[in-house]
Amino acid sequence: MKKTGILALCLAAALCLGALSACSSGNTQGDGAPPSASSPAPSGADSPAADSAKVYYMTTNFEESWWDPALFMQINDVSLAPMIYETLVELQTDGTVAPQLAESWDISDGGLTYTFNLRKGVQWHKGYGEFTSADVKFTLERQTDPAVASVNADNLNIANIAAIECPDEYTVVFKLKAADVDLLTRMSLYYSIIVCKAHSDKDGVASINSDPIGTGPFVYDGGTLGIKTEAVRNTEWWGDFTGNVDRVVSTFMSDTNTIYMAFDKGELHSTGLYDKDKIKEYEDKGYPVVNVPLLQLLYVGVNMQLEPFDNPVVREAFFNAIDVQYFLDNLYYGTESAVGSYVPPSSKYALTDYFKFNYDPERSKQLLAEAGYPDGVEVTLWGASDALGQPPAILTQDQLGKAGFKVNLQCVDFGVFIDQVRNGTAQMWVLYNTTGAIADDTINRYTSKSYPGSNWCGVTDAEYDALVEAGLNAKTEQEKYDSFYAAQRRLMDLQVIYPISTFSVGEVMQKNVSGYKSYGDLGFRLQTVTIG
Amino acid sequence: MSRLLLAVPAMLGVFVVVFFVIRMLPGDSAEAMLGASATDAQIETYRAAHGLDKPAPVQFWIALKNLFRGDLGDSLSHYRPVLSVVLERLPSTIELAAYGIVLGSVFAVILGVVAASFRGRWPDLIITAYSTFGMSLPTFYIGLWILMVFAVKLDVIPVSASAVEGLPRWKTLFGPVLTIVVGGSLVRTTRSAILEILEEDFIRTARAKGVPKALILFRHALGNALIPIITMVGYGLAVSFGGAIVLETVFGRSGVGKLLIDAITVRDYPLVQGTTFVIALFMIVANLLTDVAAGFADPRIRVAGAGEL
Numbered sequence: 001m002k003k004t005g006i007l008a009l010c011l012a013a014a015l016c017l018g019a020l021s022a023c024s025s026g027n028t029q030g031d032g033a034p035p036s037a038s039s040p041a042p043s044g045a046d047s048p049a050a051d052s053a054k055v056y057y058m059t060t061n062f063e064e065s066w067w068d069p070a071l072f073m074q075i076n077d078v079s080l081a082p083m084i085y086e087t088l089v090e091l092q093t094d095g096t097v098a099p100q101l102a103e104s105w106d107i108s109d110g111g112l113t114y115t116f117n118l119r120k121g122v123q124w125h126k127g128y129g130e131f132t133s134a135d136v137k138f139t140l141e142r143q144t145d146p147a148v149a150s151v152n153a154d155n156l157n158i159a160n161i162a163a164i165e166c167p168d169e170y171t172v173v174f175k176l177k178a179a180d181v182d183l184l185t186r187m188s189l190y191y192s193i194i195v196c197k198a199h200s201d202k203d204g205v206a207s208i209n210s211d212p213i214g215t216g217p218f219v220y221d222g223g224t225l226g227i228k229t230e231a232v233r234n235t236e237w238w239g240d241f242t243g244n245v246d247r248v249v250s251t252f253m254s255d256t257n258t259i260y261m262a263f264d265k266g267e268l269h270s271t272g273l274y275d276k277d278k279i280k281e282y283e284d285k286g287y288p289v290v291n292v293p294l295l296q297l298l299y300v301g302v303n304m305q306l307e308p309f310d311n312p313v314v315r316e317a318f319f320n321a322i323d324v325q326y327f328l329d330n331l332y333y334g335t336e337s338a339v340g341s342y343v344p345p346s347s348k349y350a351l352t353d354y355f356k357f358n359y360d361p362e363r364s365k366q367l368l369a370e371a372g373y374p375d376g377v378e379v380t381l382w383g384a385s386d387a388l389g390q391p392p393a394i395l396t397q398d399q400l401g402k403a404g405f406k407v408n409l410q411c412v413d414f415g416v417f418i419d420q421v422r423n424g425t426a427q428m429w430v431l432y433n434t435t436g437a438i439a440d441d442t443i444n445r446y447t448s449k450s451y452p453g454s455n456w457c458g459v460t461d462a463e464y465d466a467l468v469e470a471g472l473n474a475k476t477e478q479e480k481y482d483s484f485y486a487a488q489r490r491l492m493d494l495q496v497i498y499p500i501s502t503f504s505v506g507e508v509m510q511k512n513v514s515g516y517k518s519y520g521d522l523g524f525r526l527q528t529v530t531i532g
Numbered sequence: 533m534s535r536l537l538l539a540v541p542a543m544l545g546v547f548v549v550v551f552f553v554i555r556m557l558p559g560d561s562a563e564a565m566l567g568a569s570a571t572d573a574q575i576e577t578y579r580a581a582h583g584l585d586k587p588a589p590v591q592f593w594i595a596l597k598n599l600f601r602g603d604l605g606d607s608l609s610h611y612r613p614v615l616s617v618v619l620e621r622l623p624s625t626i627e628l629a630a631y632g633i634v635l636g637s638v639f640a641v642i643l644g645v646v647a648a649s650f651r652g653r654w655p656d657l658i659i660t661a662y663s664t665f666g667m668s669l670p671t672f673y674i675g676l677w678i679l680m681v682f683a684v685k686l687d688v689i690p691v692s693a694s695a696v697e698g699l700p701r702w703k704t705l706f707g708p709v710l711t712i713v714v715g716g717s718l719v720r721t722t723r724s725a726i727l728e729i730l731e732e733d734f735i736r737t738a739r740a741k742g743v744p745k746a747l748i749l750f751r752h753a754l755g756n757a758l759i760p761i762i763t764m765v766g767y768g769l770a771v772s773f774g775g776a777i778v779l780e781t782v783f784g785r786s787g788v789g790k791l792l793i794d795a796i797t798v799r800d801y802p803l804v805q806g807t808t809f810v811i812a813l814f815m816i817v818a819n820l821l822t823d824v825a826a827g828f829a830d831p832r833i834r835v836a837g838a839g840e841l
Contacts, residue, residue, distance in 0.1 A: 059692075063609075065607075065609050065611070066610065068611065073567065073569075146580070146581065149578065149581030149582070149611075151566060153573075153577070154573050154574065209611055209612070210612070225610075226610075226620075227694065228694050251692060251694050251784065252694075253692055254781050254784070255672075255782050257676055258691060258782055258783070261683060261684055261691045262690075262691040262784075265690070265691050267690055267691055413559065415558070415559030415560070415563065415564035415797065415799050416559045418559065418560075418563045418564060418567075418568060419560055432568075433569060434568065436569075441569065441571055444571075445571065454570065454572050454575075
């Protein structure tokens, strides 16, 4: 018994350690990447990196999953992507576009022909040759390939491009079916990131998703998405590299407390924070903070096809029941300022000054009585049960409760939440909604043709439909502004979406980091950043 | 051998149950993946591209055929084979589970033996209080405190082992393994098992014959208390494969536990199936190891098992 008992313990230990050594030999983090003893570890202001290569350590708090830009839902889907990839033109913070891979362009034929003159001598990473017009044609045409499963064909308005012609290696011509006043902006966003045709031809189309090849200031240098990815400075980059970062390491960390501790200890050079109190704490300590307004907006929506919100008087009561300032004062997460429409102000075509909130709970109760609910009305409010969804849902319940609404709050898993709202069974919900840099998607979703479906509010209004249609077919930018502004006023008058606040992230940096520059597409880039 | 054969229908059962249960959850993979801002056209494109527009029985038949070819399908959220995504994260989970279980078990057994041998006196009280404290605290809380003390205050380890390069392995594992050790329940199991054995007649006889106390404790008492200890260790090993989510979150490790939770959140059906399949496989292996170890600890189990055959 005694010998066999000890033998049993030894066996168990040996089996465990055997499995261990088989799985993790030569791998410090167990992430598939060999440890680099020569790489300097970060320690913030006193980084040893000061003596050798400058390594920038950053983090992402959501699971990164793919490299193929055709699958991106936003520019920062992969934290290193904005530094690896480039587009034809670059979106500036004022909404204008500047040359990037295209040095210049001409618009002719009444806005139906766009001719881009491409930059010469731009080299693809890792020796895939020179960037040419064939790459542009390949990038856009693959968006319609079912095998690519691109989710961005609509954003690109690809159906409106009749032909893409390449008269020579440095010229590409888009022939449009109808004028598209936002084509240049579309060419500056994540869904028109140019990918390398030679890479796809040589290594197969799937290689775009596993080994990103771009023309940007940093070259992908290995790692695993969702764990850790790395990139090194592109010494052949065509642009003006004014910073001193030689290498960038992006690590996935999901716990905010861990991120705070890692930043405090100097293991990270920067991190994006949403917690307003924490951001202020860092500001007070003298850390540089760059406020980045996101394309998100917190709103409370109702479905006007369902009782009691099919009654305009109840909707008016709802609009009197919410105090925006209460949210701004009590939500610590990302909320910034009141907004004037259901389109966030950082999005093109946002109406910023129409809606003025008017908090009057007594008036709300009166209106409910007029609508036949003298003792108040029962409604179910849906929210996501995550850190972003639950707090505003609770505040909304509290607000509505003071104004005659008896709110049954349902905070559920995000997938369940989306399903409830999308299938048209949710009376009311609260959500941080994301709009594209061009507001077409959000404005278009409330048209009759999107109900049922993405038109969660059940808006079937002929006037709104006509205004949106006019905006989408506008021949000039001003026409589009006029139509889209009118459409937003119309929807706000229907009182189905109560916009509460913008949403922003505070990019907090170590004190020895300088030179950070904001970009119109909200991409995080390091070519201008200096450490030390 | 029979246990190994029984594992085949068990694994198949796991696959079938998970396939249908995950699809019974409210919510839709395309909606959850693409988010609130997705347009109808984007959702339709996504569904068609991933075969989600096909009826569930058709999807099941395709998945089953793929399984028998050793293919767990493609992840909807990673656009890559499920197996490659799981295998990327598996080493981290195995490493954590193995070190945690081995070191945690050794530490807990020593404490349990000491507590039992000083029953009712101050070492026992301290160890019992420590054990109760460790079991009562949530794992994430213990983890954060360990980070606060050892990473921030004492600067012995990094906060995020995966962010810092060139570290010795012990530094990458110190925090999560210590969390397992502190939070382990094996101390109480060991103490109870040994106390029970110490009441047996053969222990009294050994004492009467003047056998040294240490020999009684570690040879006679511990040897006979090994069955419940091994069972608990095996259980801990099995649970650690699927339950490492908290440790992975706090210590910034990307393992199978976090992968599974993320896959459920976005309704990545093939990845949920693949991850649970691999976790189930490890649970079966852990149970087999437990049985084999228990057989070595008590030959009567082996004899009984052989008799059943």
